[in-house]
Amino acid sequence: MSTEINPKKKLLFVITQSEIGGAQRFLTVLLENLDKNKYEIRVAFGDAGTKDFLEQELAQKGIITHRLMYLSREIHPLNDLRSVFEIRKLIKSTKSEVLFLMSSKAGFVGSLASVFPGKIQGLKVVYRIGGWSFNDPWPKWKKRLWILLEKISARWKDIIIVNSQHDLRQAAELKIKPREKLLLIHNGLDVYKNIFLPREEARKKIWEMLLKDPDNIGGGTAKTIIGTIANFYPAKGLPVLIQAAEQFKDQEEIIFIIIGDGAERSVLEKMIAEKKLEKKVFLLGQIPEASRFLPAFDIFILPSVKEGFPWVLLEAMAAKLPVIATAVGAVPEIIENGKNGLLIPPARPEEIARKILELSNNDRLRNELGIQAHQTVLFKFSAETMIKEVEKLLN
Numbered sequence: 001m002s003t004e005i006n007p008k009k010k011l012l013f014v015i016t017q018s019e020i021g022g023a024q025r026f027l028t029v030l031l032e033n034l035d036k037n038k039y040e041i042r043v044a045f046g047d048a049g050t051k052d053f054l055e056q057e058l059a060q061k062g063i064i065t066h067r068l069m070y071l072s073r074e075i076h077p078l079n080d081l082r083s084v085f086e087i088r089k090l091i092k093s094t095k096s097e098v099l100f101l102m103s104s105k106a107g108f109v110g111s112l113a114s115v116f117p118g119k120i121q122g123l124k125v126v127y128r129i130g131g132w133s134f135n136d137p138w139p140k141w142k143k144r145l146w147i148l149l150e151k152i153s154a155r156w157k158d159i160i161i162v163n164s165q166h167d168l169r170q171a172a173e174l175k176i177k178p179r180e181k182l183l184l185i186h187n188g189l190d191v192y193k194n195i196f197l198p199r200e201e202a203r204k205k206i207w208e209m210l211l212k213d214p215d216n217i218g219g220g221t222a223k224t225i226i227g228t229i230a231n232f233y234p235a236k237g238l239p240v241l242i243q244a245a246e247q248f249k250d251q252e253e254i255i256f257i258i259i260g261d262g263a264e265r266s267v268l269e270k271m272i273a274e275k276k277l278e279k280k281v282f283l284l285g286q287i288p289e290a291s292r293f294l295p296a297f298d299i300f301i302l303p304s305v306k307e308g309f310p311w312v313l314l315e316a317m318a319a320k321l322p323v324i325a326t327a328v329g330a331v332p333e334i335i336e337n338g339k340n341g342l343l344i345p346p347a348r349p350e351e352i353a354r355k356i357l358e359l360s361n362n363d364r365l366r367n368e369l370g371i372q373a374h375q376t377v378l379f380k381f382s383a384e385t386m387i388k389e390v391e392k393l394l395n
Contacts, residue, residue, distance in 0.1 A: 008040040011394060012096035014087060014110045015045045016073055016103040018054035020260075020286065021231055022130045023102045025311045026187065028057050033387045036062075039394070042094055044087070046071025046106070066090060073105055080109055087113040091120060098124045098394055101157075104133040108149050111156035126393055127178070128161040128185075131308020131329055132170060137234050147174055154178050159393055161185050163309035164330030186330075187309045188386030191318045191378050195292065202296035206257065209284055223253040224360055227297035229290050229312050230304075232262030237303035237326065242271050243349035244303075244356070245281045254360070256281045257297070259290045294319040299359050299366070304328055305346045314381055317341070317373035322366040324355045334381070340372035 013031075015023055031041060043058055044066040058065050068090075070083040087110050091099060101110040107127045114125050134146040154160060157178040162168050168184045176182070197205070206225070226245075230236040238258060245256045258268075258281065265283065272281050287293065291312070294300065300316035300323045307329035314334070316323050323341040325331050335341040342359070344351040359366050 008038060009394065010040045010095055010097045011042070011100060012091060012094055012098070013041070013043045013100045013102065014068075014071075014106045015043070015054070015101075016071060016105045018045045019231065019262075020290075022187075022308060022311050023128075024054045024057075026128070026130065027054070027102060028061075029188075029190075029383055030387060030390060031058070031063060032061060033383065034391065042066060042096070044068050044090055046073075046083070071106065071109065075105075080105075083109045084113045084116060088116075088120070091123065097122065098126060100394075101125065101127045102130070104129065104146060104150070107157075108153045111153045115156045124159075125157045126159045126161065127157045128163075128390075129167065129308070130163055131306065132167055135170075135306045135329070137305055150174075150176050159183070161390070161393070163187050165333055166329055167308065185386055185389045186333075186381055187311060187314060188381050188383040189311070189314045189318055189377055190383040191374070193383075194315060194318050196295050196319050197292045199295040202293045206284075206293060206296045209287075210282055224298045225255055225257055225296060226299050226301060226356060227257040227259070227294075228301045228303065229259045229294075229315075231260055232264035232268060234264065235304060235306040236264075237305040237346060238264065238268055239271055240305070240347055240349050241301055241303040241352065242268065242275065242277065242281055244301075244352035245277055246275050247349070247353040248356070249275075249277065249280060254356075255279075257284060258282070259284045259287050259293065261286045291315040291319075294321060297321055299324065299356060301352060301356075302326060302331065303346075303352060304331075307331055309334075314377050318377045320370035320374045322359050322369040323373060324352060324359070334376070336376075339369075340376045341369055 013027060015027060042064045045054060046068045055065055068083055068086055070079040070086055099110060099114055101107045107129065111125055114120050114123055134143040154176045158180045160178045160182045162171060162184055163186055165184065171182055230238060232238060248254045268283060272278060294316055300321040302310060302313050302325035304326055305328060309330035313325060325335055325341055325343060326346040327343045328346050332343060335343050337343040342355050344355060
């Protein structure tokens with residue numbers, strides 16, 4: 001007989017990668033706000049990703065983590081089957097009561113582990129998707145495959161959480177239906193916990209990073225910094241931003257900063273070199289707590305061709321930056337064009353350039369958009385609301 005009057009509920013979170021990304025950001029915000037006296041929390045992940053970001057973050061919070069040897073982002077039938085049994089073994093050994101799955105791959109193999117070769121009794125399976133994978137810029141066969149996988153695996157999940165009306169509508173249209181319910185919970189940010197560097201300090205540190213490379217001479221003379229923070233994936237639309245930057249080739253007062261890294265780095269570097277934009281567009285790599293540097297930017301760009309509900313957009317808005325963002329995923333649910341930011345169609349570099357010019361020449365509009373953006377995050381997309389809605393599902 002247990003001596004605990006109210007034993008802690010055992011939660012197991014499974015995520016595919018440990019990189020810096022939206023799913024990882026959601027998880028860290030959620031876990032730092034869950035009551036550790038109420039829940040026993042464990043997190044399992046596959047590919048370490050960029051600099052073991054998640055593993056380091058969770059270790060600082062004292063959360064137990066498990067490395068899954070066979071779980072990876074890409075489809076690999078043999079390893080995927082191995083990961084099913086690896087996750088199933090972990091569920092049983094930890095006596096988990098709630099299996100909380102994040103990202104498409106973890107969502108499929110994790111939910112399969114809960115029912116194969118037999119259903120694990122008493123286990124609630126919750127799946128939170130930050131943006132359907134089949135919306136990525138992939139070949140048609142791959143998109144169709146992931147639609148099929150999501151439809152099949154929905155039957156093994158009790159609850160599916162999406163973070164945008166766009167994805168909610170798609171799930172209904174495609175008949176992606178879990179055992180109990182499909183619901184919308186927007187991402188949320190605690191404006192007061194986001195500690196940004198003062199503008200002058202942020203700009204000074206950015207210049208120091210730039211000037212480590214002797215070829216970046218003259219960078220410190222630029223008056224306007226156009227910036228973004230992103231993983232280097234095709235969905236992020238970074239080549240489009242570089243194409244837009246080309247239209248400012250002869251304007252020394254404007255430079256473009258991209259903070260991040262990833263598989264597409266060599267593609268972007270080649271593009272910058274071919275267009276002779278080495279003194280116009282700068283790839284700064286991964287920076288710990290990159291959002292602290294947002295005040296260094298004069299304008300924030302989100303050039304994505306596919307998005308779920310982008311955290312970095314909320315962070316830029318919380319930093320009171322004027323934003324130019326593509327109307328993809330949940331972005332139109334966040335940005336009201338002309339009021340708290342500017343919306344443009346995806347994959348249109350000429351539109352990005354036109355909006356940059358519009359904002360560069362209008363101080364009043366930049367300031368007004370920044371103020372309204374901050375108010376939007378403060379009143380519409382709070383972390384408190386997000387956490388309360390998610391916690392209801394854990395009990």
